[in-house]
Amino acid sequence: MDTYAVHAEGVDRSFGGVRALRGASFAARPGEIHALAGENGAGKSTMIKVLCGLVKPDRGTVRVTGRLATAFQELSLLPDLTIAENLLLHDPPRGRLGLVVRRRLVPVAKEVLHEHGIDDLDPRTVTRDLSVAHRQVVELVRVLATRPEVLILDEPTAALQEQQVAWLAEHMRRLRAEGCCVVFTSHRWREIEALADRVTVFRNGTHVTTRERLTESEAVTLMSGRTLDATYPPLAPPGDTVALEARVGDVEVKLHRGEILGIGGLAGQGQRELFLTLFGAGRQKPAVTVGGTARTIRKPKDAIRAGIGIAYVPEDRKAEGLLLPMSVRDNLALATLERRSVAGFVRRAAEHRAVRDIVDRLAVRTASTGHPVGTLSGGNQQKVLMGRWLLSGAEVLLLFDVTRGVDAATKHDFYALVADLAAQGRAVLLYSSETEEIAHLCHRVLVMREGRVAAELEGPVGDAELIVAAAMREREHV
Template structure:
């Protein structure tokens, strides 16, 4: 088989869940030795497509071909045997086991009926090296690794199965820039070795750098396949959303300088990870938090929301000193703070519970009296939020797990808006969601700011900090090393602060 012939083909694939059509007559052909990007908004059918490829669900109609022969998979294990392995956006690792245990968990090497620990470690070391992560120790517990390193272990786990076709679903969404570049190198090497790769990402620059072929999905249908580089980003986005794509970021209103701060931090420090953090946040202002991943941004948001213990320094709200011992203190009426967490699946939602229950859970005291929920009031507030955030749900009594990733993220945001917060903390809220939903969130943030909310917005995407924020605080090694405002918020300044170097040196790095 030559590299130009398809290794894996799906023709006329359809899948329904009750009355909901997830896929309709979908087609895709994947070549060996090529990276095939699958593009589309959340809810376009991408997740269902790869679940069918990986043997998680069976199609209702259509057929799949591997090496020109028709196949079907009764389970993910059957797909693995055929050489098809998927790295899902939601991690499948067991936190309390070691990296080596996780990598070899589906088929551990045995010796005299017992796990051969030496061989298992060797398998893990080889897989980690192939994933460009030799610095991760096989004996490390997964729970002790940051989210970005866990994602790399997930990729190593897939490579240990020696796949012919590897599917990566938002596999870089949790990675630092350094890790992303490392993974890019790994994927390019795997492509050169003849592996077929399906790559799903909402980051257009990643698609431009990696992809050889692209297929766009919209509303469960495959709209168009094309060679990478033959369409502009604007054209691709318009194929994805089915309409002309206007400006990504809403215009920023002129800031009123006479407003007193609603939130002030004074010399905030914690456990060696935060040191001397001081800043003010005014009503109607969106302040971005930048810097490389793992420089204390997450800890800062957790400290402000009362999650961390023994935080040193002072926090003032409306000019008076407050003590935040718990999230309950932070979300009280006197402070009215909300935190949109980093990982919607594990920190933001109770996936088996309904959309209704997830939306109400943080505001039960607002929709109940003497322990009894006022269902009419609850439904009015939920209906208002569904309309405000354009949440697509067949019914509010469906489980949150059944929503697309973008709609799940909207539910996380809506849940906290039920409390009518004055101060909103966002931890990388657009990670792993599509461009259309991102744009809706940008517009929502500006509307909340226009209504008087004060917003702290941590993002790993420089374009978001530039496009959304009135000011940006760049963190390095637990400190704020640079404060930028207005036209000062540029890629050069953000990169310079992130690397703790001058803007001229940052410009030279960008140019390279």
Template sequence: MTETFALEMQGIIKDFPGVRALDNVTFSVRRGEIHALCGENGAGKSTLMKILSGVYPYGTYKGSIFINGKEVQFKSIKESQDAGVAIIYQELALVGEMTVAENLFLSHDLMRAKVINWSKIYAEAQKWLNQIGLHINPQTKVKDLTVGKQQLIEIAKALTKKADILILDEPTAALTESDVEILMNLLKDLRAKGVTCIYISHKLGEVMRLADSVTILRDGKTISTNSIKEMSEDKIVTKMVGRELTELFPYEPHPISEENILEVKDYSTFDPYGKKIIHNVSFSLKKGEILGFSGLMGAGRSELFISLFGGFKGKKIGKVFIDGKETNITKPADAIKEGLAYVSEDRKRYGLVLGMDITKNTTLTALNKVMKLKVIDHALEIKSAESMAAKMKLKAPSLEATVGKLSGGNQQKIVLSKWLLNNPKILILDEPTRGIDVGAKYEIYKIMNDLVKQGVGIVLISSELPEVMGMSDRILVMSEGSITGEFLREEATQEKIMMCATGGKTGESSAVNS
């Protein structure tokens, strides 16, 4: 064993019923480096890290793990933590009602004393907060912090446990650009202090900017480990998917009807306390058009479309027309009847029933299509789910698999299947590719192309500027609840969009609120 490696995993094999998740994987990380782990959803990244962090204990897999040259056999999460391994998942494990200090030392000896010395706990918490550059009161409740600050609290929590190997799973998926900068600077500081970081991300720009080296998994196998200096985004993509994606955004020119399928006029919404959230918004969506909505987090994009879909409880004013006919949508069931479908940005919370199988999730919003005499026809239900699974190129052991155990990309395909089974006229996609790999993204973009050719109108809400610019026919920009810019595909630039997103106006934009 060479002592330059903080971690070595050799010949790792992990089987689940009907599928081999990891097939003789080898993974080595040098001490004090940021090592990216890339691969499509379902490639085995999370399974490998769950073995390292003790979620899948020794005996449930084959192979060997060495930390600092010494073989380890973790039988529990605690044994992994005691060996200096800490993992921070995309879904943060913090208690919102507790203070920052309480979260930092939740399982610490300081909190187990018969009489808790709060002054000491707050002082210790402040020390760790200062170390990560987070200047907040340790008595602040976690629920009152932004997601970015919560992410930093998780890192500080890991450091209090003297973590030498820090695993971050999609750490920037829900962060603003400023929070991403803070996180990246912190990781660079930790690297300088000798902490080893394993960075799992689908955002290849971040990988190229931050990592020292990268390991790529595909179909449960190690494809390569390279210095980041030897790689490019295109090379990483090719190794991940096993083929070249000549264009990450496979936009296809298509005819767009002159007919408005959706028209919104002078639309405003108010929260339950009477505060105005959406300010007199007007826009239209044409049949066969992909209408992109860009803007910074908190701009009001999701709130606007949740309200239009009938999912917002506050007061709303304005007019909504579907196929030229004024409509009054008060609840999601009304929207579904009018031909709307809404793919939420939070698929686990709002898009799926994680404990149910693929078939039942797929038919959830279209039960009328799989019923005979008001009773569900199970044969028809299975046939419908099989048809959608084939169309979506779903990767799963069987349609009886529990949705919560699938990869993010496959979960997103099921959410899409659920809505497309209803044959919607208007499809609202809210951050449809968040947390999924480039291969799954590409397949979703191709589905979008097919749908608009059939005359479906698509609203694409995305915080990823390249995605909005790469797939939209027209782009609207929102800032603080208002539309501040509108651009045709050929007009749009990142600079123009960002100017409007930050509240500015650009004289080169098309007519706003047309």
């Protein structure tokens, strides 16, 4: 045990009727990068919270040697404070009397950002105005600046773009060289292969194995108990009927029934604005043709209503999609309450049947549909959000980075679901921060750059590098 920087043995932890950890063990050494892998709900995040003292185990022993810092999947930044105020919240610059010297906040924060290779963020920016990826970067800089001896990162790359992932990987390797123990979780297996010296696999709240080398197929089998025949399902050909046609700024979208249309390109090129606008949540109010009929979408309610049927699944399910204190049942039924109501009263029996059908169809792991959705793992929360729109019967699905923070096996389930929905005639507009998904899961790809379409690629493209390369060129048809 003396050779370990972190060591847990025989740990149990339950939340209500859910046993998150069952006699679980975990150990990591100084000077190594150690990956903790497992499906959503396998107990990874709970073990991390036990190791850092945020959650007290019901039983077992935990030992941590050295100065510990942790960055959680749920960001802890205060949204109404600036970047500078968040970065220096626990250690602000002070004067002789111990009072905070506010005029030094911005210069000191700028220096901290620069020391960690971040020069494109203004410390005066209010945090809520940042993208999810930039918020994650600020969170990570704040943790890295503490110069930890043990660093624990829970899904640190889930919200990051590729260049930001490379930035974090460089810092992780630097810390390892300095003797720091780095523990991280990730659902992107290529990151685990590239970074981890050892990998520990959890399944159903218990330790399965710890190895120096593990292939993705072996890991999926160990994590889920099943094998994956293919990462991406075959696609049925799309139909000829146009489901949605719109012009948003300089971008023209023509989406057919049965088609999965990918929106690619480097991050921050207008993809999110496109999705929000089509759902009625953007600044523009474009003319939209849905099912051959001209429609005006001024707000999300217009998009959701019968006769239009546009649904939007956002990247930040916690802040933009789900009501975390409310039950799984209430979150699933939220968009369709009027359909199961009479004189203002919800028909509970009909609601229960509809909710139970979707929970079974999507294999949502929950002890009860009455439990708060916030107690579910990230992947199961995403299933609930997707299920809400399946219940609505929406014919046009706007899926924005829906597999972010989802394990490999659950991703495969999402891929199969999206392909099946398209085969049933639904029209899908899909964006992903993982370009591989766009390359393999779409009938056609529009590559965006600076708010316009730089290229249109017939798919499945198959090679993510072709999409990245297209983002750097002028518009063309391939």
